[in-house]
Amino acid sequence: AQTVTQSQPEMSVQEAETVTLSCTYDTSESDYYLFWYKQPPSRQMILVIRQEAYKQQNATENRFSVNFQKAAKSFSLKISDSQLGDAAMYFCAFFGGGTSYGKLTFGQGTILTVHP
């Protein structure tokens, strides 16, 4: 079974600075997808960014980018030029085939605080 670990329960950053959230995962599969979801205080979870394992290029969405290290099974999220609206809980999630086909496995979450 796949596992996803977020070792940082809480992180904080100053507005306009850069912060990196860590995520590691464990799988025996070679083809899979990784996601970062954001859950603002209002609770509606939204997708921030996704990465296909077969792509070597790191995904980027505006101020959000990932550092995908397949051999190390690491998938960190970098938020540049942090804004107050980035304050939320962030979840790393894994999707693969096999017995877990069709469902996401989530990490424990990281609460990000942005200081003005």
Next chain:
Amino acid sequence: DVKVTQSSRYLVKRTGEKVFLECVQDMDHENMFWYRQDPGLGLRLIYFSYDVKMQEKGDIPEGYSVSREKKERFSLILESASTNQTSMYLCASRTGTITDTQYFGPGTRLTVL
């Protein structure tokens, strides 16, 4: 935009009550999911449905059942609520393409007294 709605934001029930949590999506998605979210544990899948009247157990199905009579609606049922089912419940939906994004509802905070 995809819209996933849940019937209640907050719910308080008594131990032993039967509880229904409703989820509706408006994008004709084939797949729907129920998760529970607990501090330090992230989201854990309770059940998912891949078609009307078709569902599979997730990682923590014990104490729960589901119903999907119509494509847009997916219900989570607690047959006899217990205090350890106090949690945040999140519904999600997705197209039939398994690599597509899951869209989440706002969540229902259930407290069982």
